[in-house]
Amino acid sequence: MxxxxxxxxxxxxxxxxxxxxxxxxxxxxxxxxxxxxxxxxxxxxxxxxxxxxxxxxxxxxxVQPNDGHRAVAAWQDYADVTVITQNVDNLHERAGSTTVHHLHxxxxxxxxxxxxxxxxxxxxxxxxxxxxxxxxxxxxxxxxxxxxxVWFGEQLPDEPWQAAVEAAATADVLVVVGTSAVVYPAAGLPEVALAQGVIVVEVNPEQTPLSGTATLSIRESASTALPRLLPQLPELLAN
The missing domain is CATH 3.30.1600.10 (SIR2/SIRT2 'Small Domain')
Incomplete structure (x- = not known):
């Protein structure tokens, strides 16, 4: 997966x-x-x-990675996981994720x-x-x-962006977590995924512009939802 x-x-x-x-x-x-x-x-x-x-x-x-970061890193034991982040911290890496593309x-x-x-x-x-x-x-x-x-007035770095587009388009599941879904071009990645038939799962306590089109929206925090999410994915893929 x-x-x-x-x-x-x-x-x-x-x-x-x-x-x-x-x-x-x-x-x-x-x-x-x-x-x-x-x-x-x-x-x-x-x-x-x-x-x-x-x-x-x-x-x-x-600060330290939380249960959400650690859950994503733990998924690597069961799946091929690519992290695309809008964040400029290193918490995904410190939690153990090995493939992380920093867009900003x-x-x-x-x-x-x-x-x-x-x-x-x-x-x-x-x-x-x-x-x-x-x-x-x-x-x-x-x-x-x-x-x-990456500041206002600067382009996203090409290599992370191209890797992000490829990962979103070729994944079985795209999990969108903790993002407002309004900052482009990153907000366009779920659209890329959906156009390719990829299942899109949104994890966010608040409703966002993505909520209406996501395959599944989970109204919980990352540290609550992500540790429980992996067992749900095979059922989503089967439907």
Whole structure:
């Protein structure tokens, strides 16, 4: 059995990783997402954008995968599992998933914004959030080191996207978990799957635009639904 999993912010929120909107409290409350997550914002205030992402990098390091992440990793004992995630954390990998495609980049990859050289640290610690912190400089060209995140105004990385489309189109089951199903192009992957006759299972406590077309919608959290989902899949495939 081939299972593709499309995960969004909801699954990581259960581990204590705030969604972008929830994380806009306190120190950064007066800044809109575009200002902190765009090429324009980086060019105007790199010290502010770097501080924001360095804080989130260290925040993710302090949390742990939850039962939802661990369930997806455990499915690998019984099926061919490909994870497609909109999240920029590494919780799927830390839970044990081996094939993970990051559509929106990763908080654990960094490169020079001028020459593109990879940066391997070390990174300064940030035990408490700071509003501004200057990014490190590239050892090769002196450019600024940026987080490996796909910002507003940037294209999705081609290799993860193509792998995601292939996984969604060729799976027996696509499990869509913790995503609002409104952020394109990722939100189009369930449409790709359905067009190929793939069973689409949505796991989300809230109704989304996908709910009306999904084969099955489960109104539960990821950590509640995913550990119980695998035994249900053969029956769905048989119908």
């Amino acid at each position: 081939r299972i593709a999993v499309l995960s969004g912010a909801g699954i990581s929120a259960e581990s204590g990783v705030p969604t972008f909107r929830d994380d806009k409290t306190g120190l950064w409350a007066k800044y809109d997402p575009y200002e902190l997550s765009s090429t324009d914002g980086w060019q105007s205030h790199p010290e502010r954008v770097w501080a924001w992402y360095l804080w989130r990098h260290h925040l993710v390091e302090r 980049g990763s908080l654990f990859e960094f490169w020079c914004d001028t020459c593109g050289s990879r940066f391997h640290g070390p990174l300064p610690d940030m035990p408490e959030p700071e509003l501004e912190k200057m990014p490190p400089q590239c050892d090769i060209c002196g450019g600024l080191i940026r987080p490996g995140i």
